[in-house]
Amino acid sequence: MAGWTPPAGSTTRWLLACMVGLGLGLPLATLWDLALMRDLVLPPAWRVGMATMALRALGGAITGFCLGVAQAWALRHTYPSLPRLRWAGATAAAGFLAALASMAAWGLLMLQYEERPMLAFLLAGPLVSGLCGGLLYGLAQGFVLDGAVVARSRWVWLVTLGWVAASALFSLQWLLGVAAMLTLAANAVVGGVIEGLALGLVTVGAFRFMPPRPVP
Numbered sequence: 011m012a013g014w015t016p017p018a019g020s021t022t023r024w025l026l027a028c029m030v031g032l033g034l035g036l037p038l039a040t041l042w043d044l045a046l047m048r049d050l051v052l053p054p055a056w057r058v059g060m061a062t063m064a065l066r067a068l069g070g071a072i073t074g075f076c077l078g079v080a081q082a083w084a085l086r087h088t089y090p091s092l093p094r095l096r097w098a099g100a101t102a103a104a105g106f107l108a109a110l111a112s113m114a115a116w117g118l119l120m121l122q123y124e125e126r127p128m129l130a131f132l133l134a135g136p137l138v139s140g141l142c143g144g145l146l147y148g149l150a151q152g153f154v155l156d157g158a159v160v161a162r163s164r165w166v167w168l169v170t171l172g173w174v175a176a177s178a179l180f181s182l183q184w185l186l187g188v189a190a191m192l193t194l195a196a197n198a199v200v201g202g203v204i205e206g207l208a209l210g211l212v213t214v215g216a217f218r219f220m221p222p223r224p225v226p
Contacts, residue, residue, distance in 0.1 A: 014218075014221035014222075015218060016088050016217045016218065017087050017088060019087070020084075020087065020088045020214075020217060021214050023083075023084040023087070024081070024084045024085075024210055024213075024214050024217070025206075025207065025210040025211065025214065026080075026084070027077075027080040027081045027083060027084035027210070028077070028080070028081065028206035028207065028209045028210035028213075029202075029203045029206035029207050029210065030080050030206070031076050031077035031078070031079070031080030031081060031206060032073065032076070032077055032176075032202035032203065032205045032206035032209070033199055033202040033203040033206055034076045034080075034202070035072060035073035035074070035075070035076030035077050035105075035202060036073055036198040036199070036201060036202035036205070037195050037198040037199050037202065038069075038072050038073070038076065039069030039070065039072050039073045039109075039198075040069070040194060040195055040198040041195065042066075042068065042069040042072060043066055043069050044194070046062075046065055046066060063110060063113055063114075064110070066109070066113065067106050067107075067109035067110045067113065068106065068109075069109060070105040070106050070107075070108055070109025070110070070112075071102045071103070071105050071106035071109070072102075072105070073105045073109075074101045074102040074103070074104055074105020074106065074108070074147075075098055075101065075102035075105070077101055077105070077206075078097055078098035078099070078100070078101025078102055079098045081097065081101065082094035082095075082097045082098050085097070088217060088222070089155075089158040089159060089222050090222070091157070091158045091222065091223065092154070092155070092157075092158040093154065093157070093158075096154050097151065097154045100150040100151055100153065100154050101147065101150065101151060103150055104143075104146045104147040104149075104150035104151070105147075107146050108139075108142060108143035108146045108147065111139070111142035111143065111146065112139040112142060112143060115135070115138040115139055115142060116135055116138075116139065133181070135177075135181065136174070136177035136178045136180065136181040137174060137177070137178070139177055140170075140173045140174035140175070140176065140177035140178065141170060141173075141174060143173045143177070144169050144170030144171065144172065144173030144174060145166065145170050147169050147173060148165055148166035148167070148168075148169035148170050149166055151165065151169065152165050152166050155220070157223070158222060158223060159220040159221065159222055159223060160220065160221050160222070160223055161219065161220060161221075162216075162220050164216050164219055164220075165213075165216055165220070168212055168213045168215070168216045169209075169213055171212050172208060172209040172210075172211075172212035172213045173209060175208040175209070175212055176204075176205035176206070176208040176209045177205070179204050179205060179208050180201045180204065180205050
């Protein structure tokens with residue numbers, strides 16, 4: 011569909027959706043994780059193993075669901091045929107898998123960087139978790155986009171780049187000492203909004219190259 015441009019307001023809605031989705035999803039995921047770590051819920055002896063990782067990864071599904079719902083709201087005018095429930099579900103599933111991958115990646119990095127500077131650890135961690143999460147989110151959402159857009163070849167790569175940038179900015183809070191001045195929940199809110207802004211800014215340009223499929 012040559013010459014197609016997204017409807018007016020699409021950019022603003024998308025940026026707002028990414029910021030609100032992660033600004034709400036990350037604090038809820040943080041509260042979920044904190045609740046699991048209470049002795050009455052999950053005794054210390056049970057805090058290891060795949061079952062516990064899966065429980066903690068539900069926080070990623072919460073984040074993904076919040077992000078997916080907000081993004082589906084933003085896309086309702088741009089792509090009316092996009093199945094919004096499938097989009098939210100795919101984003102939640104990607105969030106769950108991304109959380110599992112991120113925990114595994116951070117665990118391996120902790121083993122590798124025990125004797126190395128903390129700066130290297132804080133730089134490598136976001137890069138690895140951003141790449142894993144971005145690919146999972148991009149692929150999951152790309153499958154849903156296939157039925158609504160003509161071409162989405164740029165989507166996976168832009169989402170991956172967006173998540174790497176978002177993770178790097180979140181880590182920057184620790185490097186600059188900003189996170190240390192905030193409570194854990196407040197840091198999650200601020201970090202989520204910053205991550206959402208980075209993700210939205212990187213990915214919003216993709217819609218110019220993804221015209222909607224013609225309605226039969």
